[in-house]
Amino acid sequence: MKLLFFFLITSLVFSLSNCSEDKSWIYFDYDVVKAFHYTNEGKGVSSNSGVFFDGKMNPTVINPIGAKLNPEQIKFLGEVLNGNKNTNETGQSECYIPHHGIVFYKSDDIVAHISICFMCDRIESVPKNRLNQTVVLEPMFRELGIPINKDVY
Numbered sequence: 001m002k003l004l005f006f007f008l009i010t011s012l013v014f015s016l017s018n019c020s021e022d023k024s025w026i027y028f029d030y031d032v033v034k035a036f037h038y039t040n041e042g043k044g045v046s047s048n049s050g051v052f053f054d055g056k057m058n059p060t061v062i063n064p065i066g067a068k069l070n071p072e073q074i075k076f077l078g079e080v081l082n083g084n085k086n087t088n089e090t091g092q093s094e095c096y097i098p099h100h101g102i103v104f105y106k107s108d109d110i111v112a113h114i115s116i117c118f119m120c121d122r123i124e125s126v127p128k129n130r131l132n133q134t135v136v137l138e139p140m141f142r143e144l145g146i147p148i149n150k151d152v153y
Contacts, residue, residue, distance in 0.1 A: 026074065026077070026078040026081070026104070026112075028104070028106075028111050028112055028127070029106055029111065030104040030105060030106050030111050030112070031105055031106050031107065032068060032104075032105045033068070033069040033073075033074050033077070033102060033103070033104050033105070034065075034066030034067060034068050034069065034102070034103050034105070035066060035067045035069060035100070035101070035102050035140075035141060035144050035146055036051050036057075036058075036061050036062075036063060036064075036066050036067075036100070036101045036102070036103065036146075037061070037062045037063055037099060037100055037101075037141075037146045037147065038051060038058045038060045038061045038062060038098075038099060038100075038101065039060040039062065039099065040058070040060055040097065040098070040099065041060060042060070043059040043060050044059070045058060045059065045060055047097045048096050048097055048098065049098075050098055050101065050113065050115030050124060051098070051100075051101020051102070051103060051113055051114070051115045052101070052103065052110060052113040052115075052126070057103075058101070063146070066103065067144035067145060067146055069102070069140075069144070073140050073143070073144075076140060077102065077137070077140070080136050080137060081114070081123070081125070081129040082129070095117065095119055095120040095122075096117050096120055096122050096124070097117055097119060097120075098115040098116055098117040098122075098124070099116075099117070099118070100115075100116040100117075100118065100137075100141060100146065100148070101113060101114060101115050101116065102114040102116070112125065112126060112127060113125065113126055114129070116134050116137060117134070118134050118135075118137075118138065118148050118150055119150050121134045121135065122134065
């Protein structure tokens, strides 16, 4: 009986040590992370199209080269998307008209993407992330030289 108890405890400790949850949303393999600004006007897109649309980059992207995020910005982004930088909880609005996006690349292939609507404080991503406030991302986009003007959209 003691041997069985020892085996169960050992198995539990081993399984828990191997199931540690990654503390960052950014758990996938990538080389480069870039931020984009797009209009979602014309060119076959709808007003709620994301940065990655119909199997390719949204054709209304204003800055097609993108603004490359540095390691500190990527770490911050991971904290935001993991729910560690929220100031309070908010509900999702129905507007969702995104104009900003972040794309993760591995050898020029898109491995993840995020579409952001600063007007209604909503983030959509592949893979999915926790719902978070977009306001904490505004300074990063401004630092990258990407405008955020909620009144223009």
